[in-house]
Amino acid sequence: MLKVIFGRNIVFWALLAGALFLSVNWRLCTIERGKYLLGIYYNGHFQNENDGTVYRDYLKTHGITHEFIKENI
Amino acid sequence: MRDFVFGIIPVNMDTHTTYGAAKFYFNNILNGVVPLWDPFVSLGRNFYLMDICNLFVPVTQVIGFLKLAGVNYANAFVAYLVVYFFIGCAGFYFLAKEILKNRSMAYLAYVALMFSSLGASMFTQTKLVELVVPAIWFFFFLIRFARQKNRGHFLGIAFTGMVLINSYLPFYFLTVGMVFTIVFVILYPSHARDFCINFYRFLSKHWLLALMCIVGLILAAAPLLAYKIIDARGEFVSPGRHCQYSSAQECYDRTMGRQGGMSYVEITRSGTLGERVDMQYLFGHLDKITYGSDSLFFLPVWVFVLLALSLFLPLQRLTVLLSVMTVLTGLIACGHAAGLFGFLYRHVLLFTYFRNFFFFGAFFIPILILLAVVQLQALIGVKPADGRSKKWAVGGIIALHVGFFWFLMHFQGVPAVSWITLGLSAVVFVFYYAGGFRFPLRLWTGAFTVLLVIQPAWIMRAYALNAIEFKYVLPSAHVTPVFGWVRPDKPKVDSNRIYQFGHYEGFWYDMNMTDAPANVGFSESVPRFTFDLSEHTPADVLSQYARYKIVLYDDLNSAGEAVSESSPQLDVIHFDVNTLRLKTDFSRPKILVYNDSYTASWKAYLDGMPVELLRANGAFKGVRVPEGPHTVEFTYRPPGGAWVYITATIALFTFMIGTMFMLYWGL
Numbered sequence: 256m257l258k259v260i261f262g263r264n265i266v267f268w269a270l271l272a273g274a275l276f277l278s279v280n281w282r283l284c285t286i287e288r289g290k291y292l293l294g295i296y297y298n299g300h301f302q303n304e305n306d307g308t309v310y311r312d313y314l315k316t317h318g319i320t321h322e323f324i325k326e327n328i
Numbered sequence: 329m330r331d332f333v334f335g336i337i338p339v340n341m342d343t344h345t346t347y348g349a350a351k352f353y354f355n356n357i358l359n360g361v362v363p364l365w366d367p368f369v370s371l372g373r374n375f376y377l378m379d380i381c382n383l384f385v386p387v388t389q390v391i392g393f394l395k396l397a398g399v400n401y402a403n404a405f406v407a408y409l410v411v412y413f414f415i416g417c418a419g420f421y422f423l424a425k426e427i428l429k430n431r432s433m434a435y436l437a438y439v440a441l442m443f444s445s446l447g448a449s450m451f452t453q454t455k456l457v458e459l460v461v462p463a464i465w466f467f468f469f470l471i472r473f474a475r476q477k478n479r480g481h482f483l484g485i486a487f488t489g490m491v492l493i494n495s496y497l498p499f500y501f502l503t504v505g506m507v508f509t510i511v512f513v514i515l516y517p518s519h520a521r522d523f524c525i526n527f528y529r530f531l532s533k534h535w536l537l538a539l540m541c542i543v544g545l546i547l548a549a550a551p552l553l554a555y556k557i558i559d560a561r562g563e564f565v566s567p568g569r570h571c572q573y574s575s576a577q578e579c580y581d582r583t584m585g586r587q588g589g590m591s592y593v594e595i596t597r598s599g600t601l602g603e604r605v606d607m608q609y610l611f612g613h614l615d616k617i618t619y620g621s622d623s624l625f626f627l628p629v630w631v632f633v634l635l636a637l638s639l640f641l642p643l644q645r646l647t648v649l650l651s652v653m654t655v656l657t658g659l660i661a662c663g664h665a666a667g668l669f670g671f672l673y674r675h676v677l678l679f680t681y682f683r684n685f686f687f688f689g690a691f692f693i694p695i696l697i698l699l700a701v702v703q704l705q706a707l708i709g710v711k712p713a714d715g716r717s718k719k720w721a722v723g724g725i726i727a728l729h730v731g732f733f734w735f736l737m738h739f740q741g742v743p744a745v746s747w748i749t750l751g752l753s754a755v756v757f758v759f760y761y762a763g764g765f766r767f768p769l770r771l772w773t774g775a776f777t778v779l780l781v782i783q784p785a786w787i788m789r790a791y792a793l794n795a796i797e798f799k800y801v802l803p804s805a806h807v808t809p810v811f812g813w814v815r816p817d818k819p820k821v822d823s824n825r826i827y828q829f830g831h832y833e834g835f836w837y838d839m840n841m842t843d844a845p846a847n848v849g850f851s852e853s854v855p856r857f858t859f860d861l862s863e864h865t866p867a868d869v870l871s872q873y874a875r876y877k878i879v880l881y882d883d884l885n886s887a888g889e890a891v892s893e894s895s896p897q898l899d900v901i902h903f904d905v906n907t908l909r910l911k912t913d914f915s916r917p918k919i920l921v922y923n924d925s926y927t928a929s930w931k932a933y934l935d936g937m938p939v940e941l942l943r944a945n946g947a948f949k950g951v952r953v954p955e956g957p958h959t960v961e962f963t964y965r966p967p968g969g970a971w972v973y974i975t976a977t978i979a980l981f982t983f984m985i986g987t988m989f990m991l992y993w994g995l
Contacts, residue, residue: 262642262643263639263640263641263642263643264638264639264641264642264643264647264703265639265640266643267643267647267648267651268639268651271651271652271655274655275655275658275659278659278666278667278668279602279659279662279665279666280666281602281665283602283664283665284600284601284602284603284662284665285602287600287602287665288602288603288604288606290603291603291604
């Protein structure tokens with residue numbers, strides 16, 4: 256019975272997802288993405304010259320503001 | 329996508345870079361010169377992109393042939409991209425057919441790949457296509473060889489390996505291959521053992537073929553090795569790679585202190601998967617992606633629906649293999665945000681040299697599609713026999729769709745077409761489990777194709793509409809370069825500025841083969857002495873001095889005389905990107921300084937005889953010229969010269985034809 260229960264995709268994928276979730280520093284990913292979106296890497300300023308709605312949505316969703324960047328990066 | 333394919337919307341981002349390199353390369357090839365040096369930007373530098381832009385691969389030669397047929401370079405380049413992508417899609421069909429043993433499932437895998445972001449992103453990030461296409465064919469030949477050990481399949485493995493070496497950096501494929509090997513050996517130990525034994529037997533029997541393949545791989549690797557030799561000599565530095573987020577002094581120290589290898593921080597500072605891909609954009613806001621964002625990564629939503637529907641299916645070894653490959657590659661791609669990469673960086677030399685880990689994302693696309701199609705095959709294999717089983721199956725499928733509906737609700741901006749796909753999917757599966765499985769599979773394949781295609785087709789339409797505002801005509805005319813005595817003061821490209829990032833503008837000059845202003849700036853590759861000089865000289869002073877390509881001195885202590893045009897005393901006999909040949913007739917001995925970057929690989933000749941090449945004014949080339957009529961020549965001769973590239977191209981052609989021949993005749 257246990258073999259039937261544990262021999263399902265959901266159990267294995269849950270284990271993998273757990274391992275992935277615990278192995279990754281998600282906050283760091285968010286900060287890096289914020290830096291990228293704000294265009295620091297490419298133009299040296301806290302702004303992206305060309306991007307539109309999607310990026311603003313992202314920053315709003317993740318709480319990455321100019322102040323956050325200045326304080327944390 | 330029509331506007332992309334026909335070049336109405338120009339390529340952007342890194343594809344723009346690759347186009348710049350391809351235009352420069354084929355333009356010079358058609359002028360009869362293998363370009364090794366780029367005299368137009370950064371005061372002269374090596375043509376470093378030559379080794380990483382797929383230029384020697386047979387399919388890429390389409391650009392040159394189409395140009396000869398009258399097509400302009402930009403359209404020829406897009407034709408190459410599209411052809412290359414469809415070769416990859418075809419390879420994926422054959423690979424899926426080998427794995428799944430089912431043509432319908434293979435066809436669905438092919439459709440899913442075609443409608444994934446891989447197709448759309450080739451116009452902004454062609455590297456993804458260049459990495460994945462040969463990898464798909466490599467795995468196809470590998471599986472074929474494992475099942476049928478003939479010479480054609482072996483040659484196919486060697487040929488795709490050669491292409492992979494030429495496609496950007498083989499690091500990405502090596503990493504995925506390494507992950508695959510480890511997981512495969514653990515999951516299929518007996519298969520792995522049998523493969524090794526049979527492989528050894530094949531090599532013993534066909535040792536000459538094996539030797540030939542090794543030679544082919546070495547020839548294909550020669551351009552990259554030649555580049556690494558120059559790199560190891562320290563002739564060139566990469567301020568664009570070493571200077572991110574640092575002070576001027578730190579930038580200088582780091583750039584001058586490193587040739588090739590980058591620190592852990594430099595590698596992981598940018599380009600990680602976490603930086604470029606966000607879970608939010610797997611499902612939401614897909615219709616708002618700006619053309620020019622290299623973060624574009626999506627799969628048809630039905631691929632994710634299939635994965636959700638298969639949650640309660642029995643676990644297969646193939647599912648484990650593909651899932652673990654995805655997670656391990658993902659962890660590596662996360663850079664310093666995950667511990668695995670840190671471990672590999674410290675213990676495996678390979679990982680100290682590369683970055684842009686988000687390129688691994690390209691491999692997720694075919695892996696996840698295969699995973700989903702494997703699950704679909706298992707899902708349609710469930711055929712409830714009695715009424716009670718049917719009720720359970722229908723109830724389960726509705727519950728899982730509701731679950732996915734709930735999951736999607738957590739994302740912002742999910743396009744309506746995704747909800748429609750989810751609803752249609754529920755209807756199709758309910759009919760299937762209610763007894764529709766008795767109909768032919770071909771009928772269901774049609775329905776599954778619709779489910780796969782409607783959402784990405786709508787997103788691609790939105791993407792094209794976003795991109796339609798991106799109007800610009802890329803330089804695409806054939807150019808015969810003319811030696812300019814004076815570099816321009818101001819950037820010529822300003823009025824045409826379309827580039828999202830400033831440092832891409834340099835390629836505009838390469839495409840037109842015309843001189844950029846005399847500055848160094850942000851760059852991926854600059855001769856070491858030129859970078860050093862630019863760091864210690866005020867930009868306006870350097871710019872004013874280096875405006876003039878040729879400066880004459882009576883002796884080491886005299887003031888220089890800048891030359892702004894040809895004269896009976898000094899004229900250009902020949903100019904191409906690798907060589908400058910001058911005719912001189914001075915009334916007294918002179919030191920002639922050519923304000924183009926000095927490196928040790930440049931040679932000087934006087935009347936055809938080698939003479940000492942001076943490093944003049946810190947970073948430039950100089951030669952002593954006696955009075956009277958003479959011929960002075962400066963030529964760039966890096967290790968291996970043009971032959972490295974010519975032999976690599978010939979080897980790749982030969983192996984491609986050999987593979988096709990052997991496969992055709994079943995040898």
